[in-house]
Amino acid sequence: LLISFLWFSIFQAWPDDLLISTYPKSGTTWVAEIMEMIYQDGNLEKCQRAPTYERVPILELKWPGLSTETPAPRLIRTHLQLALLPQSFLDQKVKVIYVARNAKDVAVSYYNFYKMAKGHPEPGTWDNFLEKFMDGQVSFGSWYQHVQKWGELDGPINLLYLFYEDLKENRKREIRKILEFLGRSLSEEMVDHIVQHTSFKEMKKNPMANYTTIPIEIMDQNISPFMRKGIVGDWKSVFTVAQNEHFDAHYAKKMAGCKLKFRWQL
Ligand SMILES: *[C@@H]1O[C@H](CO)[C@@H](O)[C@H](O)[C@H]1NC(C)=O
Numbered sequence: 001l002l003i004s005f006l007w008f009s010i011f012q013a014w015p016d017d018l019l020i021s022t023y024p025k026s027g028t029t030w031v032a033e034i035m036e037m038i039y040q041d042g043n044l045e046k047c048q049r050a051p052t053y054e055r056v057p058i059l060e061l062k063w064p065g066l067s068t069e070t071p072a073p074r075l076i077r078t079h080l081q082l083a084l085l086p087q088s089f090l091d092q093k094v095k096v097i098y099v100a101r102n103a104k105d106v107a108v109s110y111y112n113f114y115k116m117a118k119g120h121p122e123p124g125t126w127d128n129f130l131e132k133f134m135d136g137q138v139s140f141g142s143w144y145q146h147v148q149k150w151g152e153l154d155g156p157i158n159l160l161y162l163f164y165e166d167l168k169e170n171r172k173r174e175i176r177k178i179l180e181f182l183g184r185s186l187s188e189e190m191v192d193h194i195v196q197h198t199s200f201k202e203m204k205k206n207p208m209a210n211y212t213t214i215p216i217e218i219m220d221q222n223i224s225p226f227m228r229k230g231i232v233g234d235w236k237s238v239f240t241v242a243q244n245e246h247f248d249a250h251y252a253k254k255m256a257g258c259k260l261k262f263r264w265q266l
Pocket residue numbers: 204205206207210212221225226227
């Protein structure tokens with residue numbers, strides 16, 4: 001952990017980098033694929049050249065793909081809390097696309113991810129895990145802090161704040177927002193092509209996006225697939241009434257004064 005901390009804190013950003021930032025389980029791989037399709041002009045062959053985590057490397061993990069040899073413009077992803085973002089990103093005024101997802105679906109997805117991604121401690125029961133999640137005692141810390149602090153960057157730098165639920169509702173509309181943010185334009189056919197390639201169904205069967213390239217000792221997709229359901233409102237089948245009431249009361253306190261409006265269902 002110390003080594004990776006030292007690594008990313010001295011990371012030198014370039015002005016034409018594009019950073020995709022999300023709390024875990026909020027649509028990172030999804031938006032990474034959309035961005036790749038945009039950057040590669042919809043060329044599927046190019047988008048199949050390597051697994052997603054090499055094409056859009058994870059800042060805090062120092063994948064081999066993320067080095068100064070990577071040609072510009074680079075796409076980079078991170079789950080870091082804003083306070084840990086290397087200063088260089090701010091100095092270079094790097095554009096950021098932030099994706100947020102409602103906390104209840106994130107908690108359920110994170111619980112399943114903890115079980116299958118072996119780097120995590122045993123999550124225990126769902127009830128225990130939910131408490132830990134609410135407490136911010138999970139990898140990458142508090143969801144509440146993450147979604148709020150990153151939102152505050154909008155202004156000091158160029159940040160596009162997207163919601164998983166909006167992407168679910170109308171991916172085409174959100175892709176147009178991204179294009180406008182990037183100052184790029186694509187033909188109608190190309191946008192449709194990207195919409196088609198980035199459906200849940202396509203993502204799930206794409207070996208360069210579905211993490212099938214990761215050994216089973218690290219991610220056991222028999223326990224829970226990396227691309228599990230990809231829906232809004234799955235939390236309803238998991239939260240008990242008591243858990244939901246408890247969560248809502250805590251949520252109201254943690255999010256008091258916050259202008260972000262999350263949707264729990266579509
Ligand atoms: C990932 O994609 C490959 C190729 O389509 C497929 O065989 C595999 O079942 C997928 N993995 C999961 C967990 O969906």
